[in-house]
Amino acid sequence: MSKRSTPRQSLRTRYQKSGSTKINQPQQEQKLLQPVFEKACDAIAVTDDHGCLIEANAAACQLFGLSHQALIGRILADFTDGEFNFAQVRLSVQTNSQQTGELYLLRPDGNHREVEYSLTLDVVPHRHLVILRDITERKEAAQDELWCQRQWVELFSEVTLKIRQSLQLKEILRATVTEVQRILQADRVLIYQVFPNGTGKAISEAVLPEYPAILDLEFPEEVFPQEYQQLYAQGRVRAIADVHDPDVGLADCLIEFIDQFDIKAKLIVPIVQNLNSHQQSESKSENQLWGLLIAHHCDRPRRWVDFELELMQQLADQISIALAQAQLLENLEEVVEIRTAELKDVNRDLHQEINDRMQAEAALRRSEEQLRLITNALPVLIAYVDKEQRYRFNNQAYEDWLGQTPAAIHGCHLKEVWGEDCYQRMHNYVEAALSGHVVTYENEIVLRDGISRSVNVTYIPHVDEQKTVKGFFSLASDISDRKAIERMKDEFISVVSHELRTPLTSLHSALKILATGRLGTLSLDGQQMLAIADENTERLVRLVNNVLDLQRIESGKFTMEKQACNAADLMIQATEAMQPMAQQHGVTLATKPINIQIWVDSDYIVQALTNLLSNAIKFSSPGGTVSLKVECLQQSQVLFCVHDEGQGIPQSKLESIFERFQQVDSSDSRKKGGTGLGLAICRKIIEQHEGKIWAESTLGKGSTFCFTLPVLHG
Numbered sequence: 001m002s003k004r005s006t007p008r009q010s011l012r013t014r015y016q017k018s019g020s021t022k023i024n025q026p027q028q029e030q031k032l033l034q035p036v037f038e039k040a041c042d043a044i045a046v047t048d049d050h051g052c053l054i055e056a057n058a059a060a061c062q063l064f065g066l067s068h069q070a071l072i073g074r075i076l077a078d079f080t081d082g083e084f085n086f087a088q089v090r091l092s093v094q095t096n097s098q099q100t101g102e103l104y105l106l107r108p109d110g111n112h113r114e115v116e117y118s119l120t121l122d123v124v125p126h127r128h129l130v131i132l133r134d135i136t137e138r139k140e141a142a143q144d145e146l147w148c149q150r151q152w153v154e155l156f157s158e159v160t161l162k163i164r165q166s167l168q169l170k171e172i173l174r175a176t177v178t179e180v181q182r183i184l185q186a187d188r189v190l191i192y193q194v195f196p197n198g199t200g201k202a203i204s205e206a207v208l209p210e211y212p213a214i215l216d217l218e219f220p221e222e223v224f225p226q227e228y229q230q231l232y233a234q235g236r237v238r239a240i241a242d243v244h245d246p247d248v249g250l251a252d253c254l255i256e257f258i259d260q261f262d263i264k265a266k267l268i269v270p271i272v273q274n275l276n277s278h279q280q281s282e283s284k285s286e287n288q289l290w291g292l293l294i295a296h297h298c299d300r301p302r303r304w305v306d307f308e309l310e311l312m313q314q315l316a317d318q319i320s321i322a323l324a325q326a327q328l329l330e331n332l333e334e335v336v337e338i339r340t341a342e343l344k345d346v347n348r349d350l351h352q353e354i355n356d357r358m359q360a361e362a363a364l365r366r367s368e369e370q371l372r373l374i375t376n377a378l379p380v381l382i383a384y385v386d387k388e389q390r391y392r393f394n395n396q397a398y399e400d401w402l403g404q405t406p407a408a409i410h411g412c413h414l415k416e417v418w419g420e421d422c423y424q425r426m427h428n429y430v431e432a433a434l435s436g437h438v439v440t441y442e443n444e445i446v447l448r449d450g451i452s453r454s455v456n457v458t459y460i461p462h463v464d465e466q467k468t469v470k471g472f473f474s475l476a477s478d479i480s481d482r483k484a485i486e487r488m489k490d491e492f493i494s495v496v497s498h499e500l501r502t503p504l505t506s507l508h509s510a511l512k513i514l515a516t517g518r519l520g521t522l523s524l525d526g527q528q529m530l531a532i533a534d535e536n537t538e539r540l541v542r543l544v545n546n547v548l549d550l551q552r553i554e555s556g557k558f559t560m561e562k563q564a565c566n567a568a569d570l571m572i573q574a575t576e577a578m579q580p581m582a583q584q585h586g587v588t589l590a591t592k593p594i595n596i597q598i599w600v601d602s603d604y605i606v607q608a609l610t611n612l613l614s615n616a617i618k619f620s621s622p623g624g625t626v627s628l629k630v631e632c633l634q635q636s637q638v639l640f641c642v643h644d645e646g647q648g649i650p651q652s653k654l655e656s657i658f659e660r661f662q663q664v665d666s667s668d669s670r671k672k673g674g675t676g677l678g679l680a681i682c683r684k685i686i687e688q689h690e691g692k693i694w695a696e697s698t699l700g701k702g703s704t705f706c707f708t709l710p711v712l713h714g
């Protein structure tokens, strides 16, 4: 051991002295240690075994807040609220060993201090050295830092919340820079967006007014080269405490550039977007650098602490979430916009369609009203009957005639409206109309007042594009008056004919007698005149007979005497009767009789056949052939046909020639000696036999007159 005394030895020497143990020591050492003891920053005190302060330096007096005089003699434990019990400490600590710890000092002035102490027992026997260091400020600073950190955490959550709550990206970025600047106490915080071409722009900034603003400034690619971008995309964070520090290695040009904005220290964290994050696929996700969150310190260099780095990183992450959300929102808005536009289009089209439909409906209503007005004004029954034979439309005349409103009739079956008997009469025609045929017939109906009326009914089938019969239109006009007139006319003709027949017959007989020459010979001119008179009288007799025949058949006052007949016999009978006429006209009469049993009045059928043969001969040219055929048809019918090779009949006249006094050419009666009644009589005869008669013809080539009759079964 060196002869030189250690500071501890020196103190020991001193307090041994004060403890009345006298030890000599070199004056020089004491001089050296004294200022150290006095001027030491730490409080140094010496206690006895009871913790009573025996000596203390200036720092100790300051720490305890007492003068040296007041301090000496005080018990150390009194300042620690009994916490520091010297007797106990002594028991647990060995001699010359050191104990350290922290104490809470209560000063007499009421203040308190936190201290770190180091106790060395028995530096000299029964003297103990206590060194105290005031750590109140350090503790408070740590507390402050802790408090600060807690507050930062709170602020961070607040910022995060703000970011998450807002859907407006601009608002989010603005809130971020403002809050980061506030929390970090930075001079400038900005968000720098990196564009795909490498350039960039500060799109949001919070800066103290004394420093230049960077907002909206665009930076060329050189400021932020591609390789840096890649590093940041991988998550690089850069904290530069002093941009001018050569160790940082910033290029001179870059330093020159950032000096423009007074940047002394900067903290840069990337804002990275995960491009595949929204996809469900397991493909490797790709990070893309969207921008940077940058904090600047401008008045001096600054060492960035980990917490600040962490805060910035977490906020950058929040921004990237917000970006994703904003993009989603943008996409959503875009989709909504497109969809809205589509919906608007659809809506417009719908409006248009509705308008068109309304206009069409209005037009339809108008036209329906007009139609109803017209149909209601007409004194005829107009109706539409569906294929179930139910009324779907009927005009006002139904109400006027039958006493039933159109609404009451609508949907009713024909039978319900007309009654069983009337329906039976119309049934066949209805079926024919529903099979697609236009039918016209006459019927008798009983009106509301019980009066019977004759009506002419026409059914016109309603056929759709697929050629399906959907129903028929029905028109019925009152022909009672016409019928009455016709009846009167017929009666008149009948009376006149009857009255004429007797004198005519005598006239005819007288002329015949005159022609024999028994009553004297007439001159040649006289004979010619007599022949003309005879011919015209014959014609007149024929006419009168025809009129009377027709009137008799139509009157229904007689019954046909039907019996089983052989068609062949009737054909032979008729052709034989017409043979002289055929010869006279130079026409060949050909017949193919077939034995078919029919149920007819033979006289009338022979009359019908001779009428047809007579016409055929009349309208044939000499040398022509008139043929009479018969054949069996299906449905138990026999078909008679009289064919000629004459002049033919126009299509438009094929129907009308069956009417009374109807001729193709009005001069026919004169030229051919006809009466215009032959076919009308034929039709009446055939209809009385429940058959049908019609004509077919080709102009210039000839005509065929056909009629059907029922076959006799068994």
Ligand code: ADP
Residues within 6 Å of the ligand: 611, 615, 616, 617, 619, 644, 646, 647, 648, 649, 657, 662, 663, 664, 665, 668, 669, 673, 674, 675, 676, 677, 678, 679, 680, 703
């Ligand atoms: P008519 O006594 O005038 O022959 P019908 O009733 O028998 O009277 O015939 C009516 C009209 O029909 C005739 O006037 C004629 O114009 C036409 N007609 C009838 N049969 C034939 C036929 N075979 N060829 C050409 N026209 C005919």
